[in-house]
Amino acid sequence: MPALPGGFLNHAGEEILDAAHRELSEETALVAGCVHLEQLATYGGAGRDPRGRVVSVAHLAIAPGLPEPVAGTDAVDAAWVPADAVLSGEVELAFDHRRIVTDGIERARTKLEFSALATAFCGELFTIAELQQVYEAVWGTELDTRNFYRKVQAVKGFIVPAGPGRRTTGGRPARLYRAGPKSVLSPPLIRPVPSRTEEDTGTEEDTREEGD
Amino acid sequence: MPALPGGFLNHAGEEILDAAHRELSEETALVAGCVHLEQLATYGGAGRDPRGRVVSVAHLAIAPGLPEPVAGTDAVDAAWVPADAVLSGEVELAFDHRRIVTDGIERARTKLEFSALATAFCGELFTIAELQQVYEAVWGTELDTRNFYRKVQAVKGFIVPAGPGRRTTGGRPARLYRAGPKSVLSPPLIRPVPSRTEEDTGTEEDTREEGD
DNA sequence: CCAAAAGTGTTATGAATACACCCATGC
DNA sequence: GCATGGGTGTATTCATAACACTTTTGG
Structure with a gap:
């Protein structure tokens, strides 16, 4: 079952936004400077991930074009999926990632009105x-x-x-x-x-x- | 120097929102049900706290009335401060808490327009x-x-x-x-x-x- | 009766829309 | 010329702001 790309903060006191950029560039060809990246929300608590407690700081990325995903650390099967397919449930995501996508799309729709x-x-x-x-x-x-x-x-x-x-x-x-x-x-x-x-x-x- | 109230997630896989409610009720008389509480943003990275890396999930609380703060775990000197005093710099807050307050006030002003x-x-x-x-x-x-x-x-x-x-x-x-x-x-x-x-x-x- | 605050009617102004129309290019 | 999409003018419609006005209480 597909899931959103992500990873962990490094041990050098890395900024959260920097970490998001790093993880994104590791699994797609999107590098900072060509991509708009902003914090969406933080998801935590028990039951999100059966492997244990994981607190995820979700980010929303916006960029022109759709570069092919690169096979990175654990992104061998990476692919682009239309937002509608996730919203409609046609494509099912792991963990609570469908909720994260829903929140992100709503954020994008709203920000289009009031921001550039x-x-x-x-x-x-x-x-x-x-x-x-x-x-x-x-x-x-x-x-x-x-x-x-x-x-x-x-x-x-x-x-x-x-x-x-x-x-x-x-x-x-x-x-x-x-x-x-x-x-x-x-x-x-x-x-x-x-x-x-x-x-x-x-x-x-x-x-x-x-x-x- | 004053700081925003806060604390750590407990070890039982506690939901983030539940933890925020718990911390708030420990230091003020505001209990869940009487107070609106929503996630604001997450602040992390090096340099925030000289004691080491701390990732904070800030929350915005809205409630009627101003119950006196209760002396809790580490809130012996708790007090209410007008928002303007923080914005103007008249009252200085520890860490990056002034930025958090600024973000929270902007959130409240915007949400007043589009939400109840x-x-x-x-x-x-x-x-x-x-x-x-x-x-x-x-x-x-x-x-x-x-x-x-x-x-x-x-x-x-x-x-x-x-x-x-x-x-x-x-x-x-x-x-x-x-x-x-x-x-x-x-x-x-x-x-x-x-x-x-x-x-x-x-x-x-x-x-x-x-x-x- | 008077003061004060709640609640209503009415109009001028400015913005959003709908759509007719003109402009510039490829074929 | 003509089809296609870029760009402009304009009238109607509608939401808003401003403010005069009426209603209902307490003293």
Whole structure:
């Protein structure tokens, strides 16, 4: 049964974030500098791992492209799995890793609204249409191209034009942008209504009557 | 120099959240059930604590009232400190605890917008004016009483009327409410931003700097 | 009656949307 | 020319902020 990549802190008083980067680069080709990595949450307690008490500090990694996993210490069978396959249960993960993935996806969806995280999915240069595809993929929604175009440009410091280069994909060539200096978006890009995921007791009572 | 309360996981494979509740109740009169407690982040690495490597899973606690701290294991000098005093540096904390407090306050301010966390600051029954005071205190802003009144009631499942009881404070008695079933607010209560139209620094990267 | 706080109605303003329209390229 | 996708203008719709106003209590 597949599991998330991970490992232990080394003995040199290593920073947690550094350790996460190290473990990630050991099992994929993703090295620090090309990948956004942030702490997600810490999972502990008995029963997580039958081998004994393990406290895991889960991290969320975002990067453009999908480099093939490299056979590392214990990653001979490493593979990429679509997020939907984990959410739906089609792919079953070991331990409590399905919960960790669920938390991570929710974190990504929320951060897309209020931070510049989306640019971490793109290469250094990208078009606005590519950025929109990130939002549509992560949110699972469709957005109006024209409105997205202006909305994204209205957020000062989110993206900045990158020289005179263009990228052509069959129609009119698109301007290129790179990530701007701001990491917190104001105003935020609000995701369309499909009711935020409930946390715990959130019972969505949709008492909407249809008149006829 | 004061520090945040805390302690170690016990040896029985205790859940992290349970351990946080246990430590909190050992040093204050706040017991589980009356207090909202959620994981904030994990801080680790060398240099945090001169006594050696310590990995701390910080938690954020929200509760109504301020029970006097009880002299517990090592809390003989326990005291409440205003959040502003820590933010401003007027009160200095040991280790990297000032950073933890800063992160926790930011978490509380953000969660107030999108979750029903504010009700955790109130008793079981509260008036809308009391709820508004929570928002004003945590956000450090002033809100229009009349608009807050309707805005809060427009969020389905946030608060529900609690019988015919009233609470009087010198003027017309106020209706009483209790927390509703929803824990995620839609639409959210957006916090007024100081400068949404002006450009500012905003280079808030995720670099978590370790003090000492 | 008066002061104080709760609760309601109403309007102006600004933002989000929907969509018509123009621009630039490959074939 | 024409298909395709990039980019712009604009009207309608809707949420919000501001504030005048009414209601209900205590003294």
